[in-house]
Structure formats: structure tokens, C-alpha cells
Amino acid sequence: MFTGIIEAVGSLRRVTPRGGDARLVIDVAGLDLTDASVGDSIAVNGVCLTAVELQSGAFAADVSAETLSRSTLGALGVGASLNLELAMRPTTRLGGHLVSGHVDGVGEIVERRADARSVRFVLRAPDRLARYIAEKGSICVDGISLTVNDVDGARFDINIVPHTLEKTTLGQARVGQSVNLEVDVIARYLERLLLGDGAAREGGAITRELLARHGYLTDTD
Template structure:
């Protein structure tokens, strides 16, 4: 589990894509403190497993499915990425519950300065937008953010200077692809309600029982 609080910016050092093995090597520093083979690191919000590491880099295997379903496939050598280690049991919960299993990708539609903040509008498909609510939480490239507005085809977030400086959002432009993960609690509630309705239970009965 992650919290969406980015620990550092890493850089893609090498991408290996063969017929039987695919991996990415990330240069970094802070996230390698007390890291071991088999540990999880979120890369732009995608949970990857460390298969090898040295003092200034780690390597993670990446499946075709991950390249196809996330923004990792659009990155290249030298690309900057958000990095976060899995949250330890004694860690501080600074963001929100982030699983590292993204729901899909979005595209940056507009970027607008507003005083010391910057508004990002992210276009996404209808299925993703169904799980995004105003003032709720969303992870964009693994960054825990509060949704400021939701429309029919996009949603907006307002970014403070610190987040722009410490994450890849400061280097993003219009048209760039970002990974999106909806709030996990909302996803479970939505699934439960849908399954219950399919079994013939009414919304009124669910509400009467505290759901």
C-alpha cells in the first residue's frame, strides 16, 4: 500500500524489452534506503517489484500488460518518474490509500496559472470519471490529490508550488499521458452496490442497513 506522497524524482536509465524479459532500470537515491529485492516501489503510481538494486539504481520487471495499460509505455530513457516506497506499518499516513494498481490513463487537456497555484484539467473516459467525485481523492501519476471539479469528459485539480517542484507534474505539458487511480474505498462501495442491485436488493434496503 502507498499513500500518494512522492518521495523523490527518479530517472529512467535503461529500458530492456525482449521477447521473454522486459525491465526498466531507474536511477534514484532516497527510495533505495533500506530497500530489498522483492520490495514494492510505486513508479508514477504503478506498483513495481524490485528485482535488483545497487547504491544508485533499481531494476523492476515490467509486463506487456503494464506497458499497455499505463503511461509507462510512453516513457523513454531520461524520463523523470515519481517514486514512492510501500508504506511501512509505522509510517505516517500523509495522503490517501493508494494501491498502485491504476485504473487507466488520462490526458492533460489544459494547464492554467492561478496565483501561486496551477490548474490541471485531465481528460478521461466515462468509466474512470464515474469513480471521481468533487473534493474526493485521486492519484495522478501516483500523487495524492484532491479533485476540485468534475465534468462530463474531464476533471480538474489545483496544484500547489511544492507539488510542482517535487513531482513530474512540474514537467508535464498539454497532451501528456498520466496514470490515474480512483479512490479504492469508492471502488469497493460501487462494486458492492452494483452486485447487491443485481441480486435484487434495493438501494433503500442497503441504506436502511447502514451501507
């Protein structure tokens, strides 16, 4: 598990295709790996990767075809900047929110504008993820724990303060750029819990009838 508080911005040193998968070598910049071991989890742009080799100032990780298809890692070029975070310890302050490092989908930055000393981004999430994104809820964008300011359908906006702009890759993010999204894990489990026994049936899904039965909709909705 992670907190979504970025510890360093590294870069992609090398990509080696391996029969549909890939091995990445990542320069860690200021990330302290002195107490890291092979087998440890490291979040890379919000993707939980397992370190299979530790080098001086770098680590290697194997990335499956599933992860390459569900995240932006497969499209990154050598030299790309990467948000890095080591797995949290039991004593870590939870400054962000609980982040699993399991990317739910890829979103797109559709607007960037100045907002006093901060920057306001508007992002578009895949339609299937929109129901998990709530105003003032939490979302993880490229590994960064952020608060959702407003939601409009599948679009939502986030406000990035100067410190986050300086310490993460969002400072260089541009309109049209793809980003990894992980919704709040509580929202995902709540959906399954609402399905009850229906979760075990193929095709089980949240419907208006189900929401009404549990009191989430009224006759006027």
C-alpha cells in the same frame, strides 16, 4: 500500499524488451534505498513495481505486458522523469490517501493555467473511470495523491501548490501529456458491493434501476 506522497523524482536509465514484457532500470536520485530489499514494492509514476535487482543509486523491475498496456510506462523514453515512492510502513503518516499502485487507466492533461501561486490542471479521464471521480474526492495522478476540485463529465481539475510542482514531475507537465490514473479504492469496492449477488454474474453492472432501488436516485432524477 502507498500514500501518494512522492519521495523523489528519478529517471529512466534503461529499457530492455523481454518477449512482450520489459525490464526497466530506474535511477532513484534522492530516494533512500539503504533499507530496501529485492522483492520490495516501489511506486513508479503510480505503478507498483517489484524491485528485482538493487544497484548503486538505481533498481531494476520487470514490467508485464498488462502493466505496459494499462499505464504510460510502455511509452516512456530513456531519461524520462519519474515520481518515486517506497511502500508505506505501518507507522507511516498517511499524508495522502491509500494508494494501491494498480493503475486504472491513462488520462490526458487538457489544460494548464496559473492560479495565483499554484497551477490548475484540467484532465480528461477515460469514460469508464468518470463515475469513480467525485468533487473533493481523492485521485492518484502519476503516483501523486491529489484532491479533485471540480468534475464535469469525464473531465476534472486539480490544483497543484508550489511545493508539489517542485517535488514531482507535474512541474514540467504539459497539455497533451498522458498520465497514469488510479481512482479511490473505496469507490471501486463500493460499486461491487452495490451489485450484491449480481457481481457474480457476467455482465453485471451498475444501472439506474439498481441505484434507485438503493435510494441513490429519486423520481425527479
